[in-house]
Amino acid sequence: MRKRHILLYPPTIEVKNLHKINIVDIRRCKYTEIDIIDDPQKVIKILGNPIKIINVNEEKESFPNLFFNCRFWEAHEVLEKIWITEMNEKRKKYLQALILLCASMIHYLKGHEKVSDDLLNKALSLISELPEDLLPLFYISLTLNS
Incomplete structure (x- = not known):
């Protein structure tokens, strides 16, 4: 079973060529959040290293x-x-x-x-x-x- 991850990138990153990735949503504010149910390495291969990768099922923030x-x-x-x-x-x-x-x-x-x-x-x-x-x-x- 694939886990849900959110990859945080700078807000100015150009998001492209992610059509083969199971994307939940892409949101922009302080960061560009790429919310996926897929292997984060697929996004990293296309866009490079993110600022942070969040495993939604494990990481809890206030x-x-x-x-x-x-x-x-x-x-x-x-x-x-x-x-x-x-x-x-x-x-x-x-x-x-x-x-x-x-x-x-x-x-x-x-x-x-x-x-x-x-x-x-x-x-x-x-x-x-x-x-x-x-x-x-x-x-x-x-x-x-x-």
Whole structure:
């Protein structure tokens, strides 16, 4: 079974000739993320050595680290795992808003501005329903537990 990897390259790299590789997605922000379910060496032979190779099934990073490094897809996945088991409705709503924010950023970076705006509005709507004094506590708790 092939494992999922994300290869991080500089944002300016020209991505070409990857048609024989099982690509999940290619995302650009702080890095060019080449998300594959394939052997990373196939990409390396074409594009050269990446800045970093992430084995998605093994490497775990915190939500804040992922988010602030523009790795919104992975940040979204970290939050979803927490959201699924969350029992506190207010905290669940906060997590859902952050998931929508990550999804909004993913679409924005792909040039899907309308979809991004719609997701951002949904996220802001959810956050606006929460007591303002709880938001910092939710963020601190999430930071410590992700």
